[in-house]
Amino acid sequence: MEFVNKILHGDCGEILQSLPDECIDMIFTSPPYADQRKRTYGGIKPAEYVEWFLARSEQFLRVLSPTGTFVLNIKERVANGERHTYVIELILRMRDQGWLWTEEFIWHKKNCYPGKWPNRFRDSWERLLQFNKQRKFNMYQEAVMVPVGGWARDRLSNLSETDRSRDESRVGSGFGKNVSRWVGRDKVYPTNVVHMATECSNRNHSAAFPEDLPSWFINLFTESGDTVLDPFIGSGTTAVVAQKLGRNYVGIDISQEFCDMARERVVWVMPRLLEGREGYVEGGS
Amino acid sequence: MEFVNKILHGDCGEILQSLPDECIDMIFTSPPYADQRKRTYGGIKPAEYVEWFLARSEQFLRVLSPTGTFVLNIKERVANGERHTYVIELILRMRDQGWLWTEEFIWHKKNCYPGKWPNRFRDSWERLLQFNKQRKFNMYQEAVMVPVGGWARDRLSNLSETDRSRDESRVGSGFGKNVSRWVGRDKVYPTNVVHMATECSNRNHSAAFPEDLPSWFINLFTESGDTVLDPFIGSGTTAVVAQKLGRNYVGIDISQEFCDMARERVVWVMPRLLEGREGYVEGGS
DNA sequence: GTTCCGCATGAATCGATAG
DNA sequence: ACTATCGATTCATGCGGAA
Numbered sequence: 001m002e003f004v005n006k007i008l009h010g011d012c013g014e015i016l017q018s019l020p021d022e023c024i025d026m027i028f029t030s031p032p033y034a035d036q037r038k039r040t041y042g043g044i045k046p047a048e049y050v051e052w053f054l055a056r057s058e059q060f061l062r063v064l065s066p067t068g069t070f071v072l073n074i075k076e077r078v079a080n081g082e083r084h085t086y087v088i089e090l091i092l093r094m095r096d097q098g099w100l101w102t103e104e105f106i107w108h109k110k111n112c113y114p115g116k117w118p119n120r121f122r123d124s125w126e127r128l129l130q131f132n133k134q135r136k137f138n139m140y141q142e143a144v145m146v147p148v149g150g151w152a153r154d155r156l157s158n159l160s161e162t163d164r165s166r167d168e169s170r171v172g173s174g175f176g177k178n179v180s181r182w183v184g185r186d187k188v189y190p191t192n193v194v195h196m197a198t199e200c201s202n203r204n205h206s207a208a209f210p211e212d213l214p215s216w217f218i219n220l221f222t223e224s225g226d227t228v229l230d231p232f233i234g235s236g237t238t239a240v241v242a243q244k245l246g247r248n249y250v251g252i253d254i255s256q257e258f259c260d261m262a263r264e265r266v267v268w269v270m271p272r273l274l275e276g277r278e279g280y281v282e283g284g285s
Numbered sequence: 286m287e288f289v290n291k292i293l294h295g296d297c298g299e300i301l302q303s304l305p306d307e308c309i310d311m312i313f314t315s316p317p318y319a320d321q322r323k324r325t326y327g328g329i330k331p332a333e334y335v336e337w338f339l340a341r342s343e344q345f346l347r348v349l350s351p352t353g354t355f356v357l358n359i360k361e362r363v364a365n366g367e368r369h370t371y372v373i374e375l376i377l378r379m380r381d382q383g384w385l386w387t388e389e390f391i392w393h394k395k396n397c398y399p400g401k402w403p404n405r406f407r408d409s410w411e412r413l414l415q416f417n418k419q420r421k422f423n424m425y426q427e428a429v430m431v432p433v434g435g436w437a438r439d440r441l442s443n444l445s446e447t448d449r450s451r452d453e454s455r456v457g458s459g460f461g462k463n464v465s466r467w468v469g470r471d472k473v474y475p476t477n478v479v480h481m482a483t484e485c486s487n488r489n490h491s492a493a494f495p496e497d498l499p500s501w502f503i504n505l506f507t508e509s510g511d512t513v514l515d516p517f518i519g520s521g522t523t524a525v526v527a528q529k530l531g532r533n534y535v536g537i538d539i540s541q542e543f544c545d546m547a548r549e550r551v552v553w554v555m556p557r558l559l560e561g562r563e564g565y566v567e568g569g570s
Numbered sequence: 571g572t573t574c575c576g577c578a579t580g581a582a583t584c585g586a587t588a589g
Numbered sequence: 590a591c592t593a594t595c596g597a598t599t600c601a602t603g604c605g606g607a608a
Contacts, residue, residue, distance in 0.1 A: 081420040082385050088373035100367050106391055106410050108478050116474060119424055124476035125391050135366040139404055148600090188600065189401060191409035193393050321581050363583060398582045399599030407600080408582065485580045485602060493581060574608075580601100588594080 004227060004281040007239065007251040007266070009259045012231035015252050016059035024063045024250065025138070025226035028214050028238050030073040034086055046079055049086045054093055056231065061098055063229065067138045069221040070099070073107065073209065075126040081119065087127065094131060102137075103130040103192060107213060110197040128194070128217070143219040145187035214241045222247055236262025248281055289512060289566040292524065292536040292551070294544045297516035300537050301344035309348045309535065310423070310511035313499050313523050315358035319371055325540040331364055334371040339378055341516065346383055348514065352423045354506040355384070358392065358494060360411040366404065372412065379416060387422075388415040388477060392498065395482040413479070413502070428504040430472040490520040490546055499526045507532055521547025533566050 008015050034049040044052050060070055076087040091101055105128035112124035199210045214237060218228055224246040230238035233251030235258060242249040243266055251266075253259050293300050317326040319334040329337050345355055361372040376386055390413035397409035484495045499522060503513055509531040515523035518536030520543060527534040528551055536551075538544050 082387060083389060085377060085380070085386070088376060091373060092370060095370070101370070102367060103405055104368060106393070106478075108391070108393065112476060118426075119420075119422065120388055120477070121426070121474060122476045124478050135404070137404065141406070189406055191397060191407045192405070193391075193409050315581080318581050358581095360581070362581080366584090394601095396580075396601035398580055399601080400582055400584090401598050402583055405583075411581080482602060483580065485578080491580075572608100574606105576606085577604090578602105582598105584597090586595090589592090 001281055003250055004248045005243075005250075005266075007233060007236065007253070007259050007262045009253065009256055011254050012252040013056040013059055016056075016063055016231065019063050019250075021062055022065045022068075023227065024229045025065050025068045025247075026218065026222045027060055027064060027068070027070040027229045027231070028073075028217055029071075029230045029232050030209055030234070031232045033074065033077060034084065035077060046077070046084045046086050050090050050093055053090055054097060057094055057099070058097060060229075060231065061133065064133060066133050067136065068133065069102075069137055069139075069217075070131040071105075071217045071221070072129040072131065073126060073213070074129065075123070078120070091129065098133070099131040100133065100135065101129065102132045104128070105130065106193045108193055108195045110195065112198065138221060138223070140220060140223065141189055144190055144216055146190050148186055148188050209237060211237055211241050214238045215245065218242055218245055218247060233262050234258050236265040239266045286566055288535055289533045290528075290535075290551075292518060292521070292538070292544050292547045294538065294541055296539050297537040298341040298344055301341075301348055301516065304348050304535075306347055307350045307353075308512065309514045310350050310353045310532075311503065311507045312345055312349060312353070312355040312514045312516070313358075313502055314356075314515045314517050315493050315519070316517045318360060319362060319369065321362070325543065331362070331369045331371050335375050335378055338375055339382060342379055342384070343382060345514075345516065346418065349418060351418050352421065353418065354387075354422055354424075354502075355416040356390075356502045356506070357414040357416065358411060358498070359414065360408070363405070376414065383418070384416040385418065385420065386414065387417045389413070390415065391478045392494075393478055393480045395480065396485065397483075413498075422506075423508070424506060425504065425508065426474055429475055429501055431475055432472050490550065492520050492522040494522065496522055496526050499523045500530065503527055503530055503532060518547050519543050521550040524551050 034046040035043050076084045107126045109124050196212045227248040228242040229250045231252045233253045239249040239251040319331040320328050361369045392411045394409050397407050481497050512533040513527040514535045516537045518538045524534040524536040
């Protein structure tokens with residue numbers, strides 16, 4: 001367990017070989033996109049991206065628990081006036097590798113990167129690809145319920161007579177609506193579109209996503225005491241969030257600079273979280 | 286030109302063979318999704334879907350003008366606990382066929398189908414795939430700029446609170462909402478996420494998509510007098526909208542019933558549009 | 571005219587049951 | 590084993606009638 005709650009320096013494809021099988025409950029990562037982050041990853045070319053990634057996702061598959069989930073935040077870049085196809089090719093190849101492509105969430109970025117081009121609009125969304133090893137996996141939907149929409153808020157305050165009894169539907173495939181069940185309920189389940197702002201304040205790290213994003217998925221797919229891996233930890237957001245939520249983390253990055261930054265951020269949060277967490281493993285950063 | 290402003294009955298793969306090359310300025314369509322609409326289309330199986338579609342998109346490619354755009358509204362279904370891959374395979378195959386995959390817009394449906402399952406949330410988005418024949422194509426961005434209305438000013442005053450918890454569902458017919466950027470401006474360009482409700486309570490016809498959806502893309506990619514093709518016209522929404530916007534339309538459907546419905550709807554709107562439209566070609570429905 | 575309320579209805583998905 | 594059908598679940602919207 002000496003890898004738990006640590007930020008490890010190196011290429012995740014190699015580092016992960018030292019971890020045992022099925023020791024990770026969830027993987028959340030935002031890998032360097034093709035031809036981005038040239039300084040730190042050498043700018044993998046779109047044409048080589050799929051092979052580059054597959055060599056690492058093979059290790060992800062091995063270390064992930066059978067009921068665990070891999071959430072991959074990615075967006076293909078524009079090349080030559082076209083959306084590049086390496087992401088959708090990656091999906092097909094990962095299925096060959098043994099992954100199930102369970103779902104594709106959309107991250108709708110509220111304040112996306114500004115700009116104007118003659119032939120396209122600003123790109124305000126990214127993919128969050130959900131992969132699993134089995135059809136049955138851990139999912140804690142109640143943890144991410146959202147406030148109910150306008151419909152019920154107004155109506156439920158004064159519930160009417162007919163709403164109280166279930167009106168059995170006689171229409172072909174109709175739904176019976178039992179409104180009375182909603183009394184006292186102020187939350188509903190979300191959809192597969194998550195709508196969050198990007199973080200604009202930090203200019204030190206490039207591929208930064210808001211804490212809300214990993215937070216949402218960590219709450220959805222893990223319990224307290226589980227272990228979350230981010231093989232491209234970058235500035236450390238996934239580890240910080242995992243720690244805040246009482247999960248163990250494992251962070252890996254090829255850049256020494258990023259590792260240092262991530263370690264600083266998690267150490268800062270640690271002290272107040274060491275008390276009363278079952279399954280939380282002590283470890284330096 | 287005897288095909289212009291008509292609803293044609295038959296399989297679009299065959300019907301289109303009688304049209305000349307490059308006679309269409311834009312194609313907007315929502316084809317039958319795999320294994321859906323069994324009554325009218327016979328429910329194409331996911332495994333056969335790509336080949337089925339490619340036989341038709343070959344004709345789309347031929348009749349589309351070099352500066353024209355093809356917008357394809359589609360979403361893959363879940364099969365065996367996984368998102369099926371036929372849509373992303375189709376993208377790859379259409380590129381082999383000669384199409385450029387220029388962009389992928391997201392249609393975020395405000396009111397998606399209800400339901401609850403242990404392993405997934407409700408699906409509230411669909412793909413709007415943009416294909417072109419050339420890098421240079423017609424695009425009229427100013428036509429879809431979003432004016433800052435009174436409601437926007439209200440929103441700006443108390444921004445961060447409601448925007449954080451729940452997505453902006455009660456915003457008027459808003460697409461590309463980027464509220465913070467609207468300060469001090471009259472109009473802004475939208476993004477590649479469009480946010481509209483499905484129309485659910487029209488008793489006479491149940492359109493798969495709201496009129497706002499084709500309307501937005503027709504404004505974006507055509508001018509008055511251009512010709513818009515929908516090879517799977519269904520209840521006729523694309524044709525109705527094209528007509529309203531002063532564009533010519535060509536609608537095709539394999540179902541006689543849908544053709545009749547579409548003809549009725551376009552005839553109804555026609556009389557007030559015949560005046561003062563350059564390039565508008567008279568023709569029955 | 572407003573606002574409020576009843577109601578129908580969606581390109582859905584899962585699991586169990588039946589041929 | 591593999592496909593076809595059926596029942597159950599659930600939330601936002603707009604229309605139309607009522608207050």
